[in-house]
Amino acid sequence: MCVELERIMNGFWWTGSSGKGIRWKDWNNLSTPKKGGGLGFKRLREFNLAMLGKQSWRIFTKPHCLVVKVLKARDRELILGIPVSQRHVPDKLVWRWEENGSYSVKSSYKFLMQSSGNVSSYGWTRMWNLPIPPKVKFFFWQACIGCLPTADTLMTKRVWGLMNWSFQLDASISFEMWVERLLNNHNEERCSKFIMLIWGLWNARNTILWQQVYTPPQSIVAGALTFLEGWQQAQGTNRKSQNQLQTTVRWVKPDEGRVKINTDAAVKTGSGSMGLGWIARSSEGEFIVGGAINRTGVFLPREAEALAVREALSWLKEAGWDHIDLETDSLQLIKSIQSGEDESSFGVIVGDIRELSTSFNDITFAHVRRSANRAAHDMAKAADSMSGCHIWFSFPPDCISASLNHDYINTS
Numbered sequence: 001m002c003v004e005l006e007r008i009m010n011g012f013w014w015t016g017s018s019g020k021g022i023r024w025k026d027w028n029n030l031s032t033p034k035k036g037g038g039l040g041f042k043r044l045r046e047f048n049l050a051m052l053g054k055q056s057w058r059i060f061t062k063p064h065c066l067v068v069k070v071l072k073a074r075d076r077e078l079i080l081g082i083p084v085s086q087r088h089v090p091d092k093l094v095w096r097w098e099e100n101g102s103y104s105v106k107s108s109y110k111f112l113m114q115s116s117g118n119v120s121s122y123g124w125t126r127m128w129n130l131p132i133p134p135k136v137k138f139f140f141w142q143a144c145i146g147c148l149p150t151a152d153t154l155m156t157k158r159v160w161g162l163m164n165w166s167f168q169l170d171a172s173i174s175f176e177m178w179v180e181r182l183l184n185n186h187n188e189e190r191c192s193k194f195i196m197l198i199w200g201l202w203n204a205r206n207t208i209l210w211q212q213v214y215t216p217p218q219s220i221v222a223g224a225l226t227f228l229e230g231w232q233q234a235q236g237t238n239r240k241s242q243n244q245l246q247t248t249v250r251w252v253k254p255d256e257g258r259v260k261i262n263t264d265a266a267v268k269t270g271s272g273s274m275g276l277g278w279i280a281r282s283s284e285g286e287f288i289v290g291g292a293i294n295r296t297g298v299f300l301p302r303e304a305e306a307l308a309v310r311e312a313l314s315w316l317k318e319a320g321w322d323h324i325d326l327e328t329d330s331l332q333l334i335k336s337i338q339s340g341e342d343e344s345s346f347g348v349i350v351g352d353i354r355e356l357s358t359s360f361n362d363i364t365f366a367h368v369r370r371s372a373n374r375a376a377h378d379m380a381k382a383a384d385s386m387s388g389c390h391i392w393f394s395f396p397p398d399c400i401s402a403s404l405n406h407d408y409i410n411t412s
Contacts, residue, residue: 002045002048003045005044006031006044009027009041010025010030011023082345083299083303083345083346083349084348085349085351086314086352086355089348094344094345099344099346100343101347102343127140127144127191127195130192130195131192132192132195132196132231133227133228136196143202144179182194192228193224196224196225196227197220197224199224249368250407250411251373253284253285254281254325255283258324259280259321259323259324260281260324260326261278261326261327262279262327262368262375262376263308263327263328264305264329264373264379264380265277265304265308265380266304266380267299267301273296273297274294274297275293275295275380275381275382275383275384276291276292276304276383277382278290278308278309278311278376279376279379280321285407287394287396289391289392290379290391290400291315291379291390291392292379292383292397293383293388293389293390294383294384294385294388294389295307300346302330302332302333302346303346303349305329306330306333306349308376309326309333310352310353312326313357313359315391316360317356317359321360322361322362323361323362324362324363325363325364325366326363326364326366327368327373328367328368328373329377331367334365337353337354337357337365338365374403375403375404378399378400381399382397382400
């Protein structure tokens with residue numbers, strides 16, 4: 001913008017309003033001080049920076065002036081929460097309601113629906129994602145919104161005792177509140193069985209009402225759970241519990257001649273700062289160098305994770321390192337580095353990472369579980385309570401010694 005304005009002013013100086021004539025010198029020459037052979041005109045970019053500097057000076061030297069009172073704490077946090085690129089990239093519009101920063105009809109419609117107050121926070125998303133038959137989900141939705149006239153009598157059945165569940169049935173609360181408590185405090189497997197039993201109770205109620213046939217509680221439980229198991233097997237969704245799926249993943253040494261970098265970030269809401277940590281280890285599993293940075297501002301977790309990677313790569317580039325394997329426990333970050341464009345503030349940092357990666361002849365990016373990223377995690381947590389930037393060579397800080405020893409002993 002400043003360059004374009006200077007071009008217009010330079011044209012007007014030499015050619016006037018007619019626009020005809022020769023532009024003998026450009027604005028850089030005209031803005032040179034008179035003692036240097038120019039005319040002493042102002043360069044807009046530099047003059048604008050000088051004016052901003054004056055404002056900053058007044059803020060620091062006169063904390064009680066009006067401009068300081070206008071810049072409230074909330075504005076400070078918002079400003080510090082904006083990631084800034086290391087590259088010279090033009091400003092652009094970002095759609096804040098979409099993760100990639102690009103406008104979409106879906107996100108816009110969702111925002112408008114939320115703004116209208118027609119969307120509740122009942123926990124519908126979890127219910128619709130449960131691995132149970134669609135017709136059972138639809139029935140349960142009807143019960144929750146009051147479309148079943150006898151929904152409040154479902155608790156009177158003597159079925160829940162057969163499941164040996166610890167929750168209490170309180171007749172003083174509404175059916176909707178009872179359901180919400182259960183969905184928010186129990187795992188996927190139990191929630192699925194819970195909804196199936198309600199569906200079984202409803203079928204038993206209809207059977208006795210319309211066919212005068214009584215169904216014992218044991219039969220209700222067995223029928224509902226058998227139907228659920230059969231449906232899940234047919235759909236291929238008979239999954240184990242989440243705890244069984246989370247197998248421990250160990251830190252793995254890099255190949256000979258390579259260096260492994262682990263990065264992580266720690267974001268503490270309300271602190272006004274965040275911790276960034278990275279560690280470099282050899283093919284023998286030995287600590288080489290590590291960094292801890294306390295950064296003013298609080299970004300989103302994914303932005304902080306990306307910032308930690310960017311800080312590590314910046315140091316490695318300056319140090320002239322190569323043959324690097326970089327690991328982070330942020331799967332979203334790895335996917336973004338390896339995929340297409342992202343217009344969000346997160347994408348700005350990812351763009352910096354991509355450009356930095358071109359400075360290395362041989363570099364790889366990989367996602368690991370947190371159990372394989374413990375040392376970097378501890379470094380980031382420690383950085384959150386430090387000030388500035390700290391670098392350790394050969395001898396690691398005490399805050400990560402236990403994690404390093406654990407990785408070294410259990411490495412593969």
